[in-house]
Amino acid sequence: MASCTACHGRRGEGDAAAGYPRLQGLSAAYQIKQLEAFADGTRKSEIMAPLARSLAARARAQATDYYAGLKAPAHPTAPASAPRDDRLAVRGRWSQEIPGCVECHGASGSGIGAAFPPLAAQPAAYLTAQLRAWQQGARQGDPLGLMQRIASRLSDEDVRAVSEYFSAIPVGGSAPPAAAAAANTGQAPPPEADAGGIESLGGAGGERVFVPADKPIPDDGFGRMVRLGRDIFDDPGRYAGRYVGNSLRCTSCHLDEGRRVGSAPMWAAYVSYPAYRAKNGHVNTFAERLQGCFSYSMNGRAPPLGDAALVALESYSYWMARGAPLDPGIAGRGYLKLPKPALAADRARGAAVYADKCALCHGRNGEGRSANDGSPGFPALWGPDSYNWGAGMVSVSNAAGFIKANMPFSLGNSLTDQDAWDVALFVDSHERPQDPRYSGTVEETRRRFHDSDNSLYGQRVDGHVLGSNSVPPGRRLRRAASAGG
């Protein structure tokens, strides 16, 4: 233990000046994995290698349990007052397949499970050193090679910005004032990535698609509504909680805060409504379309028309879509249309793909994972905290298109079409919350709503008829209500 405390401190607080990381509250499994990596050289450190090799298994367990059990003081470091550039940390740079760091490390950098360690309050020098190590191969063994790949796409300036951003978040705190916010306080906005517009080349295949302008949201009456819409979009459970019944966020299906082609971008949806929808047999306004997301994908309940949540999301979508032409056939709308695979989709093959590529984030039983501070993490893909049987994602073709284009994060378009179909079938052949349009029997509900939607609702899988054991919709809503939440 004495050998640990020399650098990491008696309470595992680390040493910001020297760049030694904080160990307080780090999961024991993560710590042990790192010690093994130091010992076998997949994580290179002249200091840690001999120490790790010398630690017997029992001593490792004692030390890591000790640090894992320590609670950090609420604000061990003074919160940074200067705004930080949050663009890469929060939003990522999806044009290079770089998700925001917060997608896997939690909105406040608190980490998610054992595989995605906390970044908040780690010394900037430590974070920078680690990103360099990933870039140079001095650190390896990351699951799916995620960090090596992502780090390799970062510039020196990216590394600096990200390290500063997370080092400025106190443990148990929330994100520091960001540059996007700073733009609204009279400070200079970040440099613009591009002006956006329909002329931009944004498609994967070089097709001409609209790219939203990357402009700061103005600080006026409209801008405040746009910002509320973005907040809801990022974390609907927090900002529109009474309408949300599961663990999903808008960004779960609409990546890059609704901008990304291949994940039903909001700018394309906005310019496509009002439109007739076969799903409910009448002309839907954009507001009604948003209601559908709450009822089905969020397994919640529809905000009434005119509710601030809907107005905010409509404002946010409009703001993002400015400059796009009204056009229901706009390029980039919806999900990737994947050609049918050579072999019929197969659940057993899908299960293998899932275990290999998906379980890391979404959990072995599709249950998803919250961040370590309880904020949203990875969405549940089936079960009571996932989308219900009325959602568009129960369509296996929708799911396959989404998965192919976007999954795993930073590895979009790496799965074969066959893998995408197989794993989509596997995911969508599990039980999930009942269809809110449930008419009393699974058979009739299937006939009325699912005969043409390419879903497995009402079909028999391993002896179980899907939909016959669904939890009622809004389970989480009622739970929250009975808890007074």
Add this chain to the structure above:
Amino acid sequence: MASCTACHGRRGEGDAAAGYPRLQGLSAAYQIKQLEAFADGTRKSEIMAPLARSLAARARAQATDYYAGLKAPAHPTAPASAPRDDRLAVRGRWSQEIPGCVECHGASGSGIGAAFPPLAAQPAAYLTAQLRAWQQGARQGDPLGLMQRIASRLSDEDVRAVSEYFSAIPVGGSAPPAAAAAANTGQAPPPEADAGGIESLGGAGGERVFVPADKPIPDDGFGRMVRLGRDIFDDPGRYAGRYVGNSLRCTSCHLDEGRRVGSAPMWAAYVSYPAYRAKNGHVNTFAERLQGCFSYSMNGRAPPLGDAALVALESYSYWMARGAPLDPGIAGRGYLKLPKPALAADRARGAAVYADKCALCHGRNGEGRSANDGSPGFPALWGPDSYNWGAGMVSVSNAAGFIKANMPFSLGNSLTDQDAWDVALFVDSHERPQDPRYSGTVEETRRRFHDSDNSLYGQRVDGHVLGSNSVPPGRRLRRAASAGG
């Protein structure tokens, strides 16, 4: 009388084959004016000139009273089954300052008052001969020179289409199947005027403004909603009557069925919302903005969000705006911004302009006029059947801009700026229905809602404080309700 019946028939039914017009039900004043014109040569006719000169005043009165008092049989002619090209008759061609014929002759061609004779069921040959006569100066003396000017802009094909259109409407009937409808029954659509788009030169000064595509509305689920929206737009009292409390139509302020630049075109409004409005201090969706039109301009009540009337109007506006970029600063939005005049606006001068140019259609007391069959005609500009004190048109600058750009019909931009300001002040200095936001006293209502809207609400005019004698809003709604309508 015998000399009349030889050509016009004993019951004044005319002679379609010979092109002799129907006289049944024509206003006596109109007939007498025509006889005077035949007599003095401002309307040239070798047959009618000597007859008109020979008729003593008493005989004239007898004959015209006789014909005016005759009721036409409901369907004197078989309704035409072939669809007719309704574009010029109904919609006009505003790019050449040609209003639809129906604007002044009524939606079914029943005529409006004594100045605008019925066109329905007149022989096509007669209508064609009259349009040619206006073109060639063989018929003169039309008020404000309207018909001479409009006829001079018509091609031979225009004359034919318009004559056929109205000749096919039976007396007391409604418009025949039109080409726009025919396009939805598998028949060939009319030739397209242009494909629309932002590249088109549509502005009066040659500025680049969006021009809506001139495409038939498709006959599908969405198209039916669009068509309902257009119907409401043309005649809200008929298609959304329970929300309408006065004599106005959407087209009263939004000419050319909402397309015309200079009259708050709907395509420009559509791409500008959601937006923050100082008028109510929050972000308004397009649907809420439409609600405002019903509450104020239509002096009615707002359809609830999600009501078919709002969805239809939103669908119609979207359909019209397809191809336009989302842009709150889009060129052509709103009304003309007229520079302040050299002299302060003056009611007395405005009254003279009004008597000279406006009273013909809107009535001496601003009361408007219905068509002879009771369908909407010219809107009331003040009094109980006009817009209320909450409408945008109570802003004298809005009214001046609208008048300058659009009034009188076919004479847009003919008034001086000074005339437009003067007559706008005159119109808006009359009493009208109370502001629905009325808070109990005119003073407080003025302070809360009218101190910055450039209206005369709460100001003293000829000893009367405007707003102090307003009828309550929705007067017409209640009247309709108590009549069981």
